[in-house]
Amino acid sequence: MTSTASIAADFTARPTRGSVVRFVNSHTLPLLLAAVFIASAISTPDFATFANIRAILINTSIVGIIAVSMTAITISGNFFSLGIASSTVLAGIVFLAVSGLTGSALAGLGAAVAVSVTLGIMQGLIVGAGLNPVITTLAVGSVIYGLVAIATKGAVVTAGSVDVAWLATWNFLEIPLPVYIFVLFTAVAWFLTEHTLIGRNIHLLGANRATARNSGISPQATTIWAFIAFGVGLGVAGALNASQLHQMQANDLAGLTMDVIAAVLVGGTAVSGGEGSPTRSALGALLIVALGNIMLLHGLDNGWRVFLVGGIVVVLVVALHVLRKVSTR
Amino acid sequence: MHFSYARAWRKIAVAVLATGLLTSTAACSTSSSSAAPGAPAASHGKGTGTTDGGGALLKVFMPSTSNVYLAAASQSIKDEAKALNYTVNIVENNWDQTEQDQQVQEWLATGERAAAVLMWPAGAAAATNSIRLLSAQAPVIQFNNLVTPEASKYVTAYSGVSDTGIGKEAGANALAAVEKLKAEGVKFHGPGGKPNVVEIRFTAGYAAGDDREKAFAEATPGAFNMLAVEPTPTVDAQGGFKAASQVIPRFLGQGIDIVYAHSNDVANGVVQALEQNGLKPGKDVILITGTSSGDMTNLRSGKIWSATLQSPVIEGALVVRTAAQYIATGQVQSGDVTIESSATKPELKVEAPHTATYMMNPQVTAENNASFDIWGLSFDKLMGK
Structure with missing residues (x-):
């Protein structure tokens, strides 16, 4: 027989245990990242050098920007976009073409963002109407790839003699611009997602679509906002990528979609929606690149690096899923 | 009200998606010209006696022309076939061997006859069954992907790029660069004054990368201190940047003298990546590359020391010429041959092709790319631009 005292003790203990689990859940990634960096700085030669840390940040920036911008889609319960690679290539090609025509990289950047946002709105309309987001984004990605391939005839697109490289090479304290844009983008996305009405609507829509609708939240409008944020990220990332390499072609960025999805998952955003944060997606992208870098510095072959990073991603995603379940019990 | 609004959107969305899927499917598979009745394949040992195709069909299976190299090769195949009075029908796949296998089976089921099949396998290691099936219908001339031992008994002849030749040429270019710099008094960072080399190779498991890595090593025995061989995640400039930007900081302290990348694009x-790490390509680091693909600005400015010509126009023409020679003679000469660079296109003779005919791989540099003249074509024309 359970005593009143034990029930009371159990009742009062629950929030404490829940709080601990919630704290661990929300701080697992930053804690893990900090542990990885400290341990690697001690144990891995050349890890803590400025050049290496800069390389990690540069490699994180473009995948990170897209992962951060896609987080709103996942939180809103619309899974992922599977058209990331072709959409980023399109943005890069628009950036180069418009920069070449106007002589201004900023005009190219504006055009890339405008095109990506327009495509985002179109996809948002379709997905918001209730169509499966995976099929929609996959089909749109396929259409974009086909159109880019037809329009460019597979040729390498450049901006001609116009200097677009400064967008990727301009630096402050020897850290190039894409890294600052990544940090700024993460901060803005975090603010919009956590501290604005549309951000709260995105969370609520993902957590419980029926309740959100009953509360007067428009699933369509909210989904469109999520896709607009995604479009901005794609436009910026496509332009930065194209400026970094001064060129783009239809078949580029083949592995980008999976890199971005991995970053969002490692960040702990719930695939089913309602839970997640752009900041954690940014840290997820950083952790994946850092792990690959550490293994490279230890001289592991490419096969082992891919295997181990993949394994760690699986373990992390499972652990975060279990923690989330426990904390919501 | 809201319900009907949503339903209307669903209908629009379905229509948009259906159109999109149809467009993308169409984009993945194009055929060049109307199929003409094919001529019977030349039986082994008994040819037609002429390189004139008489309108016979050459059936081509190859990956998508969404890549500039394949688009140029495809156009070259059509041009050469037209010149030799053959009809061409090209079936493209989206770099997918399963899709290509299905296309092969569908074509065989039509009963259409071809004088020869020109096959660029999407994945040579997995294409043996398709090649076997095709070989029962017509002689198979494979191009671009080297013939695997398993498929060799079904392939009549190979014609096109030699990854071994490209790796060998890149090795020779690297040695020549070192000699030139030594003569100018440049000191290298490796043990015993050897140059420190980082190799950025094609994706792990990609056969072209294996051949180029091996041939480079064999062409430069003991000449370099190889610091690392790093595979790219994808075979493009982004992949090259990703791989190099991680591996270069690791060896900054030791000093990097040469980077060997498997293509100009990579x-x-x-x-x-070199510039972001404070190194000046062309001055601090010599960049030797394989295939002359991608944007050539860095090569023309001297940041890339040299590339190796791999012309899709030559490759496309070569595979048609090999097919025409086999159809004319019904025979194959054993052994392989690498065709010489010449200002004029060689006349096609009625003689048996070799088991393997490789295209030429001359060096391309900032100095010589403007004066290229092979088969009467400039460098840009050779690259299909």
Whole structure:
């Protein structure tokens, strides 16, 4: 027989245990990242050098920007976009073409963002109407790839003699611009997602679509906002990528979609929606690149690096899923 | 009200998606010209006696022309076939061997006859069954992907690029660069004054990368201190940047003298990674590359020391000429041959082709690319631009 005292003790203990689990859940990634960096700085030669840390940040920036911008889609319960690679290539090609025509990289950047946002709105309309987001984004990605391939005839697109490289090479304290844009983008996305009405609507829509609708939240409008944020990220990332390499072609960025999805998952955003944060997606992208870098510095072959990073991603995603379940019990 | 609004959107969305899927499917598979009745394949040992195709069909299976190299090769195949009075029908796949296998089976089921099949396998290691099935219908001339031992008994002849030749040429170019710099008094960072080399190779498991890595090593025995061989995640400039930007900081302290990248396209990414690490490509680091693909700005400015010509126009023409020679003679000469660079296109003779005919791989540099003249074509024309 359970005593009143034990029930009371159990009742009062629950929030404490829940709080601990919630704290661990929300701080697992930053804690893990900090542990990885400290341990690697001690144990891995050349890890803590400025050049290496800069390389990690540069490699994180473009995948990170897209992962951060896609987080709103996942939180809103619309899974992922599977058209990331072709959409980023399109943005890069628009950036180069418009920069070449106007002589201004900023005009190219504006055009890339405008095109990506327009495509985002179109996809948002379709997905918001209730169509499966995976099929929609996959089909749109396929259409974009086909159109880019037809329009460019597979040729390498450049901006001609116009200097677009400064967008990727301009630096402050020897850290190039894409890294600052990544940090700024993460901060803005975090603010919009956590501290604005549309951000709260995105969370609520993902957590419980029926309740959100009953509360007067428009699933369509909210989904469109999520896709607009995604479009901005794609436009910026496509332009930065194209400026970094001064060129783009239809078949580029083949592995980008999976890199971005991995970053969002490692960040702990719930695939089913309602839970997640752009900041954690940014840290997820950083952790994946850092792990690959550490293994490279230890001289592991490419096969082992891919295997181990993949394994760690699986373990992390499972652990975060279990923690989330426990904390919501 | 809201319900009907949503339903209307669903209908629009379904229509948009259906159109999109149809467009993308169409984009993945194009055929060049109307199929003409094919001529019977030349039986082994008994040819037609002429390189004139008489309108016979050459059936081509190859990956998508969404890549500039394949688009140029495809156009070259059509041009050469027209010149030799053959009809061409090209079936493209989206770099997918399963899709290509299905296309092969569908074509065989039509009963259409071809004088020869020109086959660029999407994945040579998995294409043996398709090649076997095709070989029962017509002689198979394979191009671009080297013939695997398993498929060799079904392939009549190979014609096109030699990854071994490209690796060998890149090795020779690297040795020549070192000699030139030594003569100018440049000191290298490796043990015993050897140059420190980082190799940015094609994706792990990609056969072309294996051949180029091996041939480079064999062409430069003991000449370099190889610091690392790093595979790219993808075979493009972004892949080159990703690989190089991680591996270069690791060896900054030791000093990097040469980077060998498997293609000019990949090397464009390496240039960016070197510059972001404070190194000047072309001055602090010599960048030797394989295939002359991608944007050539860095090569023309001297940031890339040299590339190796791999012309899709030559490759496309060569595979048609090999097919025409086999159809004319019904025979194959054993052994392989690498065709010489010449200002004029060689006349096609009625003689048996070799088991393997490789295209030429001359060096391309900032100095010589403007004066290229092979088969009467400039460098840009050779690259299909």
